[in-house]
Amino acid sequence: MAQVSIERKENRFVQELLSPSDKLLLSSTRDFVDEQIMPVRRELDESTRSDYGLVEETLKKMLPLGLQGGFLPEEYGGMGLSSALTTALLAEEMGRGDAALFTSLMGGILAMRPAIKTDNREVLEHFAPRFVQEDELCLGCFAATEPQGGSDIENADLMGSGITCAAALRDGQWVMDGTKVWSVNAGLAGAYCVVASTDQSLGDEGIALVYVEVPTQGFTFLGFEDKEGLRGSRQGGFELKGVRVPEGWRAAGPGWDAELLWDNQAFARIVSAGLAIGMAQGTLDEVLAFTTDRIAAGKPIRQHTVCATMLADIAMGIQAGRDNYVNAAYLYDRPEVYGDGASVHMLSRASAAKVFCCDAAINVTNRAMELMGSYGYVTDYYVEKYWRDAKTLQLWEGGAQLSRLDVVRGYYDFDQFHRNELYERIREIS
Numbered sequence: 457m458a459q460v461s462i463e464r465k466e467n468r469f470v471q472e473l474l475s476p477s478d479k480l481l482l483s484s485t486r487d488f489v490d491e492q493i494m495p496v497r498r499e500l501d502e503s504t505r506s507d508y509g510l511v512e513e514t515l516k517k518m519l520p521l522g523l524q525g526g527f528l529p530e531e532y533g534g535m536g537l538s539s540a541l542t543t544a545l546l547a548e549e550m551g552r553g554d555a556a557l558f559t560s561l562m563g564g565i566l567a568m569r570p571a572i573k574t575d576n577r578e579v580l581e582h583f584a585p586r587f588v589q590e591d592e593l594c595l596g597c598f599a600a601t602e603p604q605g606g607s608d609i610e611n612a613d614l615m616g617s618g619i620t621c622a623a624a625l626r627d628g629q630w631v632m633d634g635t636k637v638w639s640v641n642a643g644l645a646g647a648y649c650v651v652a653s654t655d656q657s658l659g660d661e662g663i664a665l666v667y668v669e670v671p672t673q674g675f676t677f678l679g680f681e682d683k684e685g686l687r688g689s690r691q692g693g694f695e696l697k698g699v700r701v702p703e704g705w706r707a708a709g710p711g712w713d714a715e716l717l718w719d720n721q722a723f724a725r726i727v728s729a730g731l732a733i734g735m736a737q738g739t740l741d742e743v744l745a746f747t748t749d750r751i752a753a754g755k756p757i758r759q760h761t762v763c764a765t766m767l768a769d770i771a772m773g774i775q776a777g778r779d780n781y782v783n784a785a786y787l788y789d790r791p792e793v794y795g796d797g798a799s800v801h802m803l804s805r806a807s808a809a810k811v812f813c814c815d816a817a818i819n820v821t822n823r824a825m826e827l828m829g830s831y832g833y834v835t836d837y838y839v840e841k842y843w844r845d846a847k848t849l850q851l852w853e854g855g856a857q858l859s860r861l862d863v864v865r866g867y868y869d870f871d872q873f874h875r876n877e878l879y880e881r882i883r884e885i886s
């Protein structure tokens with residue numbers, strides 16, 4: 457049995473869908489992962505328990521690859537990278553190394569995408585130059601989640617009614633008030649895209665994506681979360697109190713901003729699916745190596761039939777997950793044929809990929825740990841890290857349940873507010 461699947465090594469399945477520059481980016485990212493991340497994965501994780509020194513050093517080394525600035529249009533010094541497929545494949549490569557590093561850069565990508573998609577020149581001209589510089593690390597932050605919950609903001613059926621962060625237009629400036637939590641790079645980023653509401657009663661028309669530059673008066677950082685996994689990326693909260701930004705820093709306008717929000721959600725879920733499969737693939741590589749050398753009852757663990765069938769389950773989960781996210785990304789990249797990123801159909805496909813791949817990664821890391829016995833649980837190997845990291849992915853972007861509701865919406869007119877006469881009658885009686 458090959459140590460590493462040929463499919464992953466050569467990405468044969470998708471080669472013909474990629475441009476020459478995307479192929480080059482993928483192969484240089486893979487080389488970076490093999491040479492600069494795999495040998496120091498443990499040190500990277502340990503760095504998060506002290507000063508994050510190695511994490512920041514590695515993120516800086518990644519800048520010339522273009523994994524963050526590359527998403528900006530060429531006229532702003534980027535590479536015009538917009539393909540969900542390429543992004544998800546990059547995420548898979550990075551997920552195999554250390555998913556947290558890519559998560560940190562995704563903060564900037566998700567923050568800048570609304571401005572890129574609408575060609576908001578005022579925002580791009582102001583913020584883009586920092587993201588394309590290669591000597592200094594500039595992080596971005598896409599801030600949606602609030603203390604009362606993330607799902608009520610990400611739930612498209614609630615049409616922004618769950619957003620309490622307020623954006624009010626006064627004297628040609630947006631005045632921002634509210635609290636955000638759990639946002640990647642909060643407290644570290646220079647550029648924030650804040651999900652706010654101009655008026656909760658306006659539905660989608662009231663949703664506003666407003667850019668904030670930090671430091672600025674009225675911005676207070678509230679601290680980082682202390683997480684079990686994905687430790688190399690930091691999530692935190694912040695408060696906005698009367699923060700003022702130029703009027704042109706709203707991504708687009710009423711109605712449009714909501715579409716950008718739902719579109720970002722679909723895109724992020726496809727990328728998360730790639731990240732999850734990267735972790736699962738890294739786990740398979742680990743467990744194949746371990747079960748070759750480890751002998752039980754006179755033969756390598758992987759030569760025991762029951763263990764071989766577990767390895768088959770692991771391999772099938774990875775392969776089905778990869779096919780799933782590649783398929784969803786292919787559809788996302790062709791909005792003229794399959795509908796745009798904000799459509800119910802696309803969110804359904806993207807969510808299906810995310811749910812399936814995150815569940816697969818959790819299952820794969822669990823099974824691999826069993827195959828490695830107690831060694832699966834110790835820090836001498838990496839399966840315990842993949843296991844910790846994989847669980848986190850399931851919990852973000854609306855969690856496991858809201859994502860499933862988004863899946864089902866693509867199949868029938870699921871209505872979570874549905875009431876029938878019998879229900880109403882019983883409620884009245886009780």
Ligand SMILES: Cc1cc2nc3c(=O)[nH]c(=O)nc-3n(C[C@H](O)[C@H](O)[C@H](O)COP(=O)(O)OP(=O)(O)OC[C@H]3O[C@@H](n4cnc5c(N)ncnc54)[C@H](O)[C@@H]3O)c2cc1C
Pocket residue numbers: 563598599600601604605606607608610611637638639640641686691848851852853854855856857858859861872
């Ligand atoms: C590592 C990490 C990184 C993150 N990065 C960011 C970031 O960059 N920016 C950002 O804004 N947020 C970020 N988040 C927050 C994340 O998006 C939210 O945690 C997520 O949306 C869920 O919100 P919640 O935790 O408040 O759970 P809740 O909204 O309280 O939901 C709890 C559970 O209820 C389920 N649920 C919710 N609504 C329904 C419903 N209508 N029907 C059935 N079930 C439902 C959910 O699926 C979930 O299982 C991050 C979280 C993590 C863990």
